[in-house]
Amino acid sequence: MPTYNEKENIGDLIQTIWDVLAPLPVKAQIIVVDDNSPDGTADLVRKRFSSRPEVVLILRKEERGLATAIAKGIEQSQADIIAVMDTDFNHHPKDLPKLLEQVPEADMVIGSRYISGGGMKTSRLRYLGSWVFNVFIRLVLRSPVKDNLSGFLVLKREVVDQVKNKPIFYGYGDYCIRLIHYALKAGFVIREVPVIYEFRLGGESKTDFVKYLVSYAKATLALRFGG
Ligand SMILES: Nc1nc2c(ncn2[C@@H]2O[C@H](COP(=O)(O)OP(=O)(O)OP(=O)(O)O)[C@@H](O)[C@H]2O)c(=O)[nH]1
Ligand SMILES: [Mg+2]
Secondary structure, three states: OEEOOOHHHHHHHHHHHHHHHOOOOOOOOEEEEEOOOOOOHHHHHHHHOOOOOOEEEEEOOOOOOHHHHHHHHHHHOOOOEEEEOOOOOOOOHHHHHHHHOOOOOOOEEEEEOOOOOOEEOOOHHHHHHHHHHHHHHHHHHOOOOOOOOOOOEEEEHHHHHHHOOOOOOOOOOHHHHHHHHHHHHOOOOEEEEEOEEOOOOOOOOOOOHHHHHHHHHHHHHHHHHOO
16 A cells, blocks of 8 residues: 555554454455655554554655555565555445455456446546546557556456566556556456545545646557557
């Protein structure tokens, strides 16, 4: 889980994840990759979960960025199944079981806003903008995936091992487009499960969606046409 100024959310999020996973037959480790957030996110994690060795904090002082933070967390994990999610409750832990339940049949599971039952509680404009953008991605990359920008993912270890030499984890949310693209190309089975994108619980957004659309479009075209 990548964090940047998520002090108001991360503690309750980790606790909620434990509560959700408790009845399941899984042994989980939670890896938080914080980029030295000025609000003291890392301190909060360290203090609140000092007695829980399953909570691992990686503090990056030299580097900043969503995609590289996710790559770092994946690299540190030794689990057979890896989940990636936002740390502000946009992706709600209550959906984790239904994503996990698709494994082992699926190699990668996407929490999707754009299949029946999915959606977004936040801005209608962003919901539609992201939907239109996903249509663009699907046309350009001939992808069957409806939500290529989800960021709420469950992956088998084999998927990350197979694509680890591909240039995926740089930039921002565009890593998700590349990860899905390369996983599909490698022949992995990908399933989408409907999720509702919830309101951020506390703190502030780091995403300027319109600004990122340009770089996401470039990233999509680069996957198709190279360069
Ligand atoms: N480690 C790390 N995490 C980041 C960075 N930028 C964003 N994040 C995390 O990535 C997730 C997505 O960022 P958000 O700002 O919530 O973006 P968003 O979900 O598109 O925007 P909202 O819907 O407004 O919340 C959050 O969990 C952030 O804490 C970063 O530079 N480094
Ligand atoms: Mg968010």
